[in-house]
Amino acid sequence: MTTVASIQEQETPVTMLTAYDAPTAALADEAGIDVVLVGDSIGNAVFGYESTLPVTMDDMTRATTSVVNAVDDALVVTDLPFLSYGVDRAQSLENAGRLLKEAGAHAVKIESGPHTVELTEAMTRLGIPVMAHVGLTPQHVNSVGGYTRQGTTAEQAAAMLDLAKSHEEAGAFSLVIEHVPREVGAAASEELDIPVVGIGAGPETDGQVLVVDDAVGLSERVPPFAEAFGDVRGEMRQAIERYRDAVESRDFPADEHSHSEGLDL
Numbered sequence: 558m559t560t561v562a563s564i565q566e567q568e569t570p571v572t573m574l575t576a577y578d579a580p581t582a583a584l585a586d587e588a589g590i591d592v593v594l595v596g597d598s599i600g601n602a603v604f605g606y607e608s609t610l611p612v613t614m615d616d617m618t619r620a621t622t623s624v625v626n627a628v629d630d631a632l633v634v635t636d637l638p639f640l641s642y643g644v645d646r647a648q649s650l651e652n653a654g655r656l657l658k659e660a661g662a663h664a665v666k667i668e669s670g671p672h673t674v675e676l677t678e679a680m681t682r683l684g685i686p687v688m689a690h691v692g693l694t695p696q697h698v699n700s701v702g703g704y705t706r707q708g709t710t711a712e713q714a715a716a717m718l719d720l721a722k723s724h725e726e727a728g729a730f731s732l733v734i735e736h737v738p739r740e741v742g743a744a745a746s747e748e749l750d751i752p753v754v755g756i757g758a759g760p761e762t763d764g765q766v767l768v769v770d771d772a773v774g775l776s777e778r779v780p781p782f783a784e785a786f787g788d789v790r791g792e793m794r795q796a797i798e799r800y801r802d803a804v805e806s807r808d809f810p811a812d813e814h815s816h817s818e819g820l821d822l
């Protein structure tokens with residue numbers, strides 16, 4: 558069983574991967590992935606939106622339920638979607654609570670800002686473990702104006718590290734750092750006691766996370782920091798084309814798929 562405590566103690570890099578459905582989550586869990594993240598990247602990866610902004614609490618609750626149904630060992634962390642937190646404190650707590658009570662997540666992840674420090678403290682106090690997220694925070698795509706690398710000046714990097722530390726002090730059990738220079742990823746891992754999980758943050762972080770569709774080679778386009786470790790897109794295309802061909806040529810269904818009662822009709 559992976560717990561928020563066990564990922565803080567483990568010596569080997571923390572392996573984290575997104576999943577949005579039961580079969581994918583089962584594979585990740587069987588493969589020994591430490592943390593399965595039900596990311597709001599479901600908006601891009603599954604729903605085909607240009608950003609994560611349209612993703613709702615209902616979407617995250619349903620996807621989390623699917624993942625929890627399939628996972629035995631991994632820690633399940635779920636993203637709080639855009640505007641489900643930070644607008645109203647009570648509603649933020651209720652939404653985080655829903656992901657734990659209704660869907661069975663073990664923890665929530667929140668895209669961090671100065672306004673989430675107090676919220677992180679409140680959730681932690683109530684027994685909702687919080688993973689912080691600094692650097693590129695895709696829910697800010699409209700205010701940032703794209704998915705560009707963050708923390709590229711010494712001043713910006715220092716401010717980011719301060720924000721990360723405030724969240725550690727507020728009780729965050731771990732932190733994601735996204736799309737930053739490798740020295741910023743390394744500094745965060747060095748300066749924080751909690752595990753720092755990087756995505757596009759270089760090799761020196763305490764762990765790595767990727768979107769599963771990017772990692773298995775299903776995504777059409779991937780961020781510059783992602784790597785496809787397989788060609789699921791090619792495999793699926795080939796299988797679908799073979800199916801189409803077999804139907805058109807009447808090779809499918811074959812005798813083995815077909816049943817006769819010998820009826821005289």
Ligand SMILES: Nc1nc(=O)c2c([nH]1)NC[C@@H]1CN(c3ccc(C(=O)N[C@@H](CCC(=O)O)C(=O)O)cc3)CN21
Pocket residue numbers: 598601602609695702703704705706736768770771776779780781783
């Ligand atoms: N499939 C998938 N993988 C991800 O890693 C991911 C998502 N979806 N959705 C939410 C965010 C968006 N992410 C992204 C998306 C694009 C870039 C990217 O292409 N960056 C380029 C261009 C930046 C620009 O000009 O806007 C770069 O060079 O930084 C980076 C991170 C990471 N997250």
Ligand SMILES: CC(C)C(=O)C(=O)O
Pocket residue numbers: 575594595596597598599636733735756766767768
């Ligand atoms: C890329 C990870 C960190 C994420 O937040 C997501 O998948 O939504």
Ligand SMILES: [Mg+2]
Pocket residue numbers: 596597598609636
């Ligand atoms: Mg996310």
